[in-house]
Amino acid sequence: MIKHQGGCHCGQVKFRTDYDPLLVTQCHCQRCRRLSGAMTFYTIFGDDEVLFEGKMGQYNFLGGSGMPMRLFFCQQCSTKLYCTADVFEGFKLVVTGSFDNSSDFEPQAEVFTNNKMSWLRDNGCIQHRFPEAGLYDRLQIMIDNLEKRSA
Template sequence: MSAGELPWQGGCRCGQVRIKVSAQPLLTMACHCTGCQRMTGSAFSLSVAIPSEGFEVTRGEPVIGGLHGATRHYFCPHCMSWMFTRPEGMDWFVNLRATMLDDPSWCRPFIETWTSEKLPWVSTSAVHSYAALPPLESYEQLLADYARHSEED
């Protein structure tokens, strides 16, 4: 699961919004919730959690879209690509849609969430699966396991 050398570059479909990642990912995941299914137009959303200090929008101004609630989903204002999410109360990371990276080929989900809502024919290579979200107390161990798993690949 080698992600290659940092920094990584990425952007929306039309290129008006560009991003830079300068920190190793904390975790990769596939979310099977019906909200992600609808926002991606796919069976799940593939994402990579990046420490906030290692994430930067380098061009353009993303806009809030999706559900306009406390958890903020950011989109390109022109092509409307869903680019990243800043979950409420978790300002220490950005949940980047992995496919916004110029090279997302390395990104395999380490965990999958909301399997209670997944489409019956979907399977991933995730190491850990959760019917909803992992319990809050599990994240410290998951992050450590992901770091070890990433080094081994």
């Protein structure tokens, strides 16, 4: 059963998943801000939990952690769809705004808060804040959420 779905602006790339995300993260790093024009929201799933269909391009860069990342986007309209990161091997970081029901995914964590724009405010949904990448902490949160899925 498809639980969530989405795609790019022009409709050439579509995706779907039967799962809820392991974590929704708001990233304030300078690299994400430059790539998107603002902070970025990533909805994290296991690599095999989201199925993408359509032609995508790939852009390789170093993430805020300094580790390699790969950004996948529609070759037609250039909509950013998801990233993979060496530090989160085995996971897809799906751009939250590309979901049809993107407002259903409130961020639980924010990272690189040391770069956060001073005028941004939290509506109360953020449970975890990390001045840097918070890699190990985020992995633990994802493991905890995976265990809740199984319960």
